[in-house]
Amino acid sequence: MTKEIEKANVLIEALPYIxxxxxxxxxxxxxxxxxxxxxxxKSVIQDIAMLKRIxxxxxxxxxxxxxxxxxxxxxxxxSSFVDGLRITDAExxxxxxxxxxxxxGKELVxxxxxxxxxxxxxxxxxxxxxIAHKLLxxxxxxxxxxxxxEVNTMLxxxxxxxxxxPVVSPVGTDSEGNTYNINADYAASAIAGALHxxxxxxLTDVEGILRDKNDPGSIIRQLSLGEAHAFIADGTIRGGMxxxxxxxxxxxxxxxxxxxxxxxxxxxxxxxxxxxxxxIGTMMTV
Numbered sequence: 001m002t003k004e005i006e007k008a009n010v011l012i013e014a015l016p017y018i019x020x021x022x023x024x025x026x027x028x029x030x031x032x033x034x035x036x037x038x039x040x041x042k043s044v045i046q047d048i049a050m051l052k053r054i055x056x057x058x059x060x061x062x063x064x065x066x067x068x069x070x071x072x073x074x075x076x077x078x079s080s081f082v083d084g085l086r087i088t089d090a091e092x093x094x095x096x097x098x099x100x101x102x103x104x105g106k107e108l109v110x111x112x113x114x115x116x117x118x119x120x121x122x123x124x125x126x127x128x129x130x131i132a133h134k135l136l137x138x139x140x141x142x143x144x145x146x147x148x149x150e151v152n153t154m155l156x157x158x159x160x161x162x163x164x165x166p167v168v169s170p171v172g173t174d175s176e177g178n179t180y181n182i183n184a185d186y187a188a189s190a191i192a193g194a195l196h197x198x199x200x201x202x203l204t205d206v207e208g209i210l211r212d213k214n215d216p217g218s219i220i221r222q223l224s225l226g227e228a229h230a231f232i233a234d235g236t237i238r239g240g241m242x243x244x245x246x247x248x249x250x251x252x253x254x255x256x257x258x259x260x261x262x263x264x265x266x267x268x269x270x271x272x273x274x275x276x277x278x279x280i281g282t283m284m285t286v
Contacts (some may be wrong), residue, residue, distance in 0.1 A: 012025040012274035021274065022055035024198035025160070027256075029188035030108070031063040032205040034264030037062075041111065044203065047270035048165070049115035057160050060112075060119075060167045061191060063184035064104045068096045083137050085145055088181050093144035096181045098121065100169035119157055124148075124168035125179065127155030130187065132172030132180040145179025146172045148187060151194035169180050193254025199274070200251045202244060203264035208282030209245060211236055214225050222283045248284045259284045 028048060036042040051058045057121040065086070069079050072095060080087045088096065092286045105121035112119035124130025132146030159166045170187035172180045185202065209231075211218040223231070228249055231237040237245050248259040262281035274278045 010276075014271075017275045018054050018094060021198060023156060025057045025059065025192075026051060026199040026201065026274075027059045027061060027192035027195065027197045028270070029061050029063075029185055029190055029200070029202045030264075031184060032203055032264050034203050035062065035064070035104075036066070037265075040265055040267075044264060044270065045108075045111045045115060047268055049112060049117045050271060051274075052117050052165060056238060058165050059156060059160070059191060059197075060108060060165060060197065061170060061184055061188040062100070062104055062108060062167065063170065064096075064100045067104060068099050069132050071095055071099050082140055082142060085135075085137055085142055087181070088145050090144060090179075093179045093181055096193040097169070097171045097179055100171055105167050105169045112165055112167070117165060118163050119165040119167055121167045121169070122155065122159075124172040124182065124187070128173065129155050129168070130170070130172035130182065131174065132189070133174055134180070136227070144178060144180050146174075148172060148182060148183045148190045153188050153191075153194050156191070156195065186250065188250065189206045189247050189251040189254060189256075192251050192256045192259075194221070196255055198257050199260065200248075200256045200258075201270065201273070202247065202261045203262055203269070204244065205263065205265060206241070206244075206261070207263045208261045208280075209237060209241060213239070213241070215232045220282050221279060222285065224285055225249060228284055245284075252286055253286060257285070 027184050034044045044177050048058050072079050101123040109119045109121045127153050130148055131150040132148050135145045135147035170182040170184040207216050208219045228245055251259040260273055260281050260283050262273050270282055275280050
């Protein structure tokens with residue numbers, strides 16, 4: 001009986017959050033180990049399906065860098081990077097689109113539909129959803145690596161309005177029809193801002209933002225935009241967490257109410273973060 005009572009208490013704790021967030025948009029950037037480990041993947045898909053079932057409007061934006069590298073290796077095409085960005089010629093851009101939109105995106109759609117949820121895979125070229133231009137990294141031309149200049153939300157809104165979850169591959173286009181590979185974190189941030197999302201969630205392989213990178217117990221549960229800038233300046237946030245934090249900052253500046261960094265390796269991390277009092281990751285607010 002004790003376990004049953006605990007389950008009831010969990011539902012009661014979640015109720016005010018369900019009421020508060022029903023009808024709001026949540027953008028989930030799906031990446032990290034949760035994309036490759038089958039048990040983790042199942043947990044994430046179940047969470048997203050649950051969000052839809054209880055009245056939220058999820059949008060999934062996914063990456064796929066390791067899968068792109070694997071395909072390039074199979075085709076004997078070398079992968080080269082500058083400042084963490086893949087140098088992308090026209091052929092590589094086509095391969096990236098094939099992997100992201102044709103393999104990963106369709107698999108995620110199938111997983112969601114297996115949970116009884118309507119889903120559609122698109123990329124940023126569909127409906128001119130992601131209009132991009134060439135991204136220069138410190139003046140270096142990386143080829144067909146894109147930076148988003150505009151998000152057209154018409155297709156996304158149409159899909160959500162007809163009870164579908166959009167599953168978006170971070171591929172964009174320009175006025176000349178060029179294909180650009182876009183960083184999935186920034187694609188998620190731009191889409192969340194354009195949709196005036198209540199929440200933007202980054203699923204990662206870290207617990208959240210830590211005061212001490214060697215101490216998982218030093219997680220910062222909540223911080224403001226100003227605190228995030230201060231923590232970067234004083235070195236509290238450093239190394240690989242800086243780009244993630246900057247993506248959170250970017251989301252807040254684009255109008256997202258709350259941005260979360262979660263450990264996607266924890267079962268049902270999405271539900272634990274959104275529908276419990278304590279949460280499990282880091283939440284950034286204005």
